[in-house]
Amino acid sequence: MTGTENQMTGAEIVLKALKDNGVEHIFGYPGGAVLPIYDEIFQQDDIQHILVRHEQGAGHAAEGYARSTGKVGVMLVTSGPGATNAVTPLQDALMDSVPLVCITGQVPTTLIGSDAFQECDTVGITRPCTKHNWLVKDVNELARVIHEAFRVAQTGRPGPVVIDIPKDVQFATGTYEPPSDYIEQKSYQPKIQGDLKKIQAAVELMASARRPVFYTGGGVVNAGPEATKLLREIIELTDFPITSTLMGLGCYPASGKNWLGMLGMHGSYEANMAMHDCDVMICVGARFDDRITGRLNAFSPNSKKIHIDVDPSSINKNVRVDIGITGDAASVLEDMVRLWRALPKKPAKTELSDWWSDIARWRARNSFAYTPSQDVIMPQYAIQRLYEHSKGRDTYITTEVGQHQMWAAQFFGFEQPLHWLTSGGLGTMGYGLPAALGVQVAHPDALVIDIAGDASIQMCIQEMSTAIQYGLPVKIFILNNQYMGMVRQWQQLLHGNRLSNSYTEAMPDFVKLAEAYGAVGMYCDNPRELDDKIAEMIEVKRPVIFDCRVANLANCFPMIPSGKAHNEMLLPDEATDEAVANAIDAKGRQLV
Numbered sequence: 001m002t003g004t005e006n007q008m009t010g011a012e013i014v015l016k017a018l019k020d021n022g023v024e025h026i027f028g029y030p031g032g033a034v035l036p037i038y039d040e041i042f043q044q045d046d047i048q049h050i051l052v053r054h055e056q057g058a059g060h061a062a063e064g065y066a067r068s069t070g071k072v073g074v075m076l077v078t079s080g081p082g083a084t085n086a087v088t089p090l091q092d093a094l095m096d097s098v099p100l101v102c103i104t105g106q107v108p109t110t111l112i113g114s115d116a117f118q119e120c121d122t123v124g125i126t127r128p129c130t131k132h133n134w135l136v137k138d139v140n141e142l143a144r145v146i147h148e149a150f151r152v153a154q155t156g157r158p159g160p161v162v163i164d165i166p167k168d169v170q171f172a173t174g175t176y177e178p179p180s181d182y183i184e185q186k187s188y189q190p191k192i193q194g195d196l197k198k199i200q201a202a203v204e205l206m207a208s209a210r211r212p213v214f215y216t217g218g219g220v221v222n223a224g225p226e227a228t229k230l231l232r233e234i235i236e237l238t239d240f241p242i243t244s245t246l247m248g249l250g251c252y253p254a255s256g257k258n259w260l261g262m263l264g265m266h267g268s269y270e271a272n273m274a275m276h277d278c279d280v281m282i283c284v285g286a287r288f289d290d291r292i293t294g295r296l297n298a299f300s301p302n303s304k305k306i307h308i309d310v311d312p313s314s315i316n317k318n319v320r321v322d323i324g325i326t327g328d329a330a331s332v333l334e335d336m337v338r339l340w341r342a343l344p345k346k347p348a349k350t351e352l353s354d355w356w357s358d359i360a361r362w363r364a365r366n367s368f369a370y371t372p373s374q375d376v377i378m379p380q381y382a383i384q385r386l387y388e389h390s391k392g393r394d395t396y397i398t399t400e401v402g403q404h405q406m407w408a409a410q411f412f413g414f415e416q417p418l419h420w421l422t423s424g425g426l427g428t429m430g431y432g433l434p435a436a437l438g439v440q441v442a443h444p445d446a447l448v449i450d451i452a453g454d455a456s457i458q459m460c461i462q463e464m465s466t467a468i469q470y471g472l473p474v475k476i477f478i479l480n481n482q483y484m485g486m487v488r489q490w491q492q493l494l495h496g497n498r499l500s501n502s503y504t505e506a507m508p509d510f511v512k513l514a515e516a517y518g519a520v521g522m523y524c525d526n527p528r529e530l531d532d533k534i535a536e537m538i539e540v541k542r543p544v545i546f547d548c549r550v551a552n553l554a555n556c557f558p559m560i561p562s563g564k565a566h567n568e569m570l571l572p573d574e575a576t577d578e579a580v581a582n583a584i585d586a587k588g589r590q591l592v
Contacts, residue, residue, distance in 0.1 A: 006177075010139045010170040011036035014103065017146035019046050020179050023074050025065060025441055026050065027058040031078020033105025033118060036170035050441060050470060053462040055082050057434035059089020060460070063098045064438030067421050068396055070224060072099040072153050073438065079105045080118030083164075084125065088428060091129040093160040095425025096247060097222055099153040100160035101146075102126075108168040109137050122164045132188075133162035139174030144182045156190025157311035158222050190310060194327030194335060202282070202306045202323050203339045207347050209280035211355045212240045215263070215292075218247030218424070219285015219309060221417045223329035227251075228417050230333035231284065237340055239349045241359055243271040245286050246409055247424045254413030260359070261368075264292045265560045266406040269367035269569055270359055272558075275300055276566035277358070283307045285329045288318040289425070298565035308332045367558045368410050369572050377527050379404065379479045379550040383411040383451070386477060389534045394446040395419065396439045400432040400456030403485035403556045408451045430459025433476060437463060440472040447475070447538060454480040455504060464517040467543040475537055475544045478510060481552045489555050494562065514545035525549035 008016065014037050018026070027050045030038045041049050052058045055077045062073030073093075077086050083104040093100040107116040123135045132152050134145045142165070149161045206212060214235065220227050228251050235242050235258050242252050243260040252259055261268030263275055275281065281303045286292070288307075293299040296319070305321040307314075308329060315324035325332055340346070370380045383404075390412075397412055399405040399422045414420050421439065423431040432450040440448045450457075457478055467474055479485075488502040511521030520542050524533045530548070537546050557572040 006175055007173055008176055009036070010142050010165065010172050010174065011040040013139070013142045013174065013176050014146065014165070014170070015040045015044060015047065016176055017143050018074065021147065021150045022071070023047055026074045026076050027052055027061040027065070027438065028076030029053075029055050029058055029078070029082065031082050031105060031118070033079035033082075033107060033167050034076060034103075034170075036167065037076065037103070037105070049076075050437070050466065052434065052466050054460065055085035056088050056430065057437075057460050057463045057466065059086050059100070059102070060092070060428070060431050060434035061438035061441070061463075061466075062100055063089060063093055063096075063431075064398060064421055064435030065442045066098050066100060066438075067435075068418050068439040069442045070418065072101055072150055074101045074103070076103045077105070078118065079107055079122070080120050082118075083120060083122040087125065087129060088426075090126055090160045090162070092423055092426040092428045092431065094129050094131070096423065097158045097218055098160065099158040101149050101153050102160060102162045104162060104164045105170075106135065106164045106166040109166045110168070112166065122162065126162045129160070130162050131159040133164065135164045135166075136169055137166065139169050139172040142169065142174065143177040147177075147179045147182045148185055151184060152188060157219075157314075191312070191326050192310070192328045192331050194308065194325045194332040196335060198323055198325045199332060199335045200339055202325065203336060203343070205280055205304055205306065205323065206238065206240075206282065206340070207343060209240075210351060211277060211279040211358075212238070212352075213260075213274045213278040213281055214240050214242040215244075215275065215281055215283045215286055216242060216248045216251055217245040217284070217286025220248055220251040220329050221285075223285065223310075225417075227285075227328075227330035227333060230330060230337055232256075234333060234337050234340065237337065239352060240282070241274055241356075243267070243274065245292055245424070246422060248286065249409060249420045250414035250417040253415040255415060262409050265294070266410065266556055266558065268410075269365045269558055269571060270362035272560065272566040272569055273362045274359060278303045281305045283309075283321070284333070285309060287311075287314045290318075293319065294560045295563055295565045300566075365571065367569070367571055370554070373551070374527060377525065377530060377548060377550045379407050379481070379554050380411055381527065382477075382479060382530065382548050382550055383407050385530055385534055386449070386451070387412045389531070389538055390447060390449070394443065396421065396436075396443065396446055396448045398422065398432040398435040398439065398448070398450045400450070400452045400459070401427045401429045402453045402456055403481075403489065403554075404451050404453045404479040406486075406556045407479070412451075429456035433457065433460050433474070434463045434466075436474040436476075437466055437472050440474050441470070448473075449475045449477055452476055452478045453485060454478055454482065454507060454510075455484045458508075461513070464514070464519055464543065464545075468518045473541050473543055475546065477537070477546045478548055479550050480507075480510070480547050481550050481554065482507060483552065486556070488553075492555070510545050510547040514543075517543075519543040519545055522546045523549070
């Protein structure tokens, strides 16, 4: 590109740079400060714009797109409220390590700081919830900044970035710099290769273990398919048990013989007990957050800890470890596999027999057990039947946040990464529907299901219009218990059963709501009819809202109560029904 060919307006530069970075879809909502960019979108066909109904929906849709493909998600919003509405998905993406490029409009440079119409300090507001952000005041810097933004978003620990572009910069003419010509910022050089001496020490420690466990997280997903392949290989070589955080589900198959299930507050008994009693813990791509550790001073008290993470700030942040290895999970696991194979004397797998006997005893507790019913749909049963009907299909599951989210993690078996999308770190109600739309845009022939709660689905329900407009046949499977279920459970267990504002008395008719949007509405409250109706839902080639009425007061177990350790889990058969039996609603009616 020479001469006048590389001279273009800022708005043209934006579209050219996005195309050169492989972008095929943008999720956004127009406004005055981004109209020049929208005018360029209108005049090209290379990139499809998906019009959402709220900027939060744009961010979560871009997250869903990114997390189901491994690519960078892109969102486009206007200045002022457009940018502030993007804060929730930006923070969500930051905590869950999702690569996101958010382009925001800004008032003209001459008006910045004057409290102009729809002005806000976008860079200041988004600084704490992004990896990096830029305010571009020179059109000749715009292409370089966009290229750098994509590099920052998807390398190292992935995350969101913001590019704030004043309106006059979008109109101005400048020079376009292609990705091949721009010079990377030397101040940002994430470390990919792990320290070989530390990896060798980790392998030697693993070889001496008698009660080992692999603790894996979303960092394995982010490291790509090679990391998943290598993780499965090291498990096969060592015969170590493996557990995962909410974000890491699918990296090791749920059907695998070494799988312990998810760990943490609502994780399996065997996973949490293994974490508590292990002598060597190998953490790969997880960050020891509070939902995993329980009470910190009682967390895995007698273990040596190995922590592999591409983000150096995560190592020794919450839990002190014995060997901290900074590097990409795929790179470090490759070295680990090679060094394990090269051990002069490999440990005999029989040396772990006592450990596997302990695990078998914990598994026998059947910590996800629940009492089935012929009269009411139990939420766990609903997820199990949904899983059975989804087997053999290219199925992607998104969720909202709450009890339904935990039941989905417990009862839906994931065999591959990138097929499970949920808001883990921030716990964002309203995430699931727009995320499902992003997934469906990226995978038009896949079965995409948002497992939702009756409360959280209403947070971003307006995105049903987006589903209809673009013919995105997402299925919204609502576990409708008439409560903010997790809030009610905590109030019951921790706040004397005082159910303050957790019961919803003005619930919409979800079938009629679906029909009002032009979607298909379905209803089921009978366990004997559930299979047929799930099958019907899956076969419908249009968006569906499925109102599945489940037991109102079912609790999600097992559960590590607040302030307790892993070996102090509350299991279903240990939970008393006394508090539930005495539950009285605000009008004095017995609830059970």
